[in-house]
Amino acid sequence: MTSERGAVEFRAVRKNYGGFTAVPHLDLKIAPGQLVTLLGPSGCGKTTTLRMLAGLETPSAGAILIGGQDVTRLPANRRDVTMVFQSYALFPHMSVIDNIAYGLESGGMKPAASRLAAGQGLELVGLSGLGDRLPSELSGGQQQRVAVARALVLEPQVLLLDEPLSNLDARLRRRVRTEIRELQQRLGFTAVYVTHDQDEALAVSDRIVVMKDGRIAQDGTPRELYEAPASEFIADFIGEANVVDCEVLGLAEDQALVVVGGARLTLPSRGIRPGPARLAVRPNAFRVEPGNGEEGDGGLEGRVASAAYQGDRIEYEIDGPAGRLFVIDGRSSVPLGVGSPVRLQFRGGGVALIA
Structure with a gap:
């Protein structure tokens, strides 16, 4: 493992969709082990930025580096990142343990080893003993933790979270966001988190990158953005x-x-x-x-x-x-x-x- 493992860098990245420019120019560095949240209103470019990092969108210009390697033209399955979606994306006909093991087996791991690793993943997120259940037999918060476990057992350089709590009620969101933050700090992985919820961003982040019209409006710690907003837009958007x-x-x-x-x-x-x-x-x-x-x-x-x-x-x-x-x-x-x-x-x- 190198000191650059988990580092992320966007260098002069631009993304066009025909005549529309979603992200005009993005320079951003994320240090290994940080949880950085991309925050902003709908249409600000945060989800496009996450999708470019995941390999689901290709930049129109610029370069994206993960762990010091240029991955700009690499497909998603060769980027050493995993994504947790807001919809959980669990297979309804598979047990919890099989859902978690699926990615490992698809990557060539033998079934016995993959199920052992999946069991360890369940233990990580506090769901030991629930491996034989179907996703429909779990609460929304438990399903989201299964999705996190499925991503983590692949040991990616970077974990990507796209509005991961939007399907949960307010009380459950608070609990699950605390669990995700505690897990990230305990394991020390790099995470890029997308949300439009200011309270969520303040609660989980080492840094918040507020985006507006595809550009970075302000980048700083939660306390810096709350106590020293750079503009009226930031002051009104963060709290x-x-x-x-x-x-x-x-x-x-x-x-x-x-x-x-x-x-x-x-x-x-x-x-x-x-x-x-x-x-x-x-x-x-x-x-x-x-x-x-x-x-x-x-x-x-x-x-x-x-x-x-x-x-x-x-x-x-x-x-x-x-x-x-x-x-x-x-x-x-x-x-x-x-x-x-x-x-x-x-x-x-x-x-x-x-x-």
């Missing part, structure tokens, strides 16, 4: 964000002095020059305090437009000079009434200047 007008008064090295409403903040400048600018403010970046309806130092004045009790939090819409803001208060259990004056204080995180 929710309020976009607020502000003024950059001055710069000191890489810090900016920013005034918004009655508050002054010092934030990373991120290349923004003095003058009018915009802030992305997360809903939980505010502390909600009763106000008197008058402007004052240190916050934004407003009035409650709506209040929704959500058990562990209260969700507000606040109207004020900055426009209508969506605010989450996790401290109080009793909502303020509609029309109540409030002052929104900045808590110190979840605020970033954006281009």
